[in-house]
Amino acid sequence: MAKETIMHVHFAREEALQDKKDILELQLYTLRILRKLKKYHELRMLELKIKSKINTRFKKINTDVSKLKKIMPIFEIPKRFKKKSEKIIINVKEKSEKKAPKDKLERELQEIQDKLKEIEQNF
Helix, strand or coil: CCCCCCCCCCCCHHHHHHHHHHHHHHHHHHHHHHHHHHHHHHHHHHHHHHHHHHHHHHHHHHHHHHHHHCCCCCCCCCCCHHHHHHHHHHHHHHHHHHHHHHHHHHHHHHHHHHHHHHHEEEE
């Protein structure tokens, strides 16, 4: 048999304590991550259950609406009233849609300008 040599590695006490501390911290972090993953899994399963319930309810509502459409009489609006009402509705929607983004954009621009002024004042 070949002669085996035994090697001993010596760590300084402070290094050994620091390494043990690091290993324990890693274990702690992994346990926290596992706990969060389990919680995420539970919440995800709950979310899927709720979504499936909502989906079945929507399907039921959709069938009810289609049944109501079959039962209800068909009412046609005369052409002269139909054209006027559509134009009015479209014009009102266009005006309201145009105003909202402008206000939002103006607010964002104002906020950016204020931030730039603050940065300039700090330097």
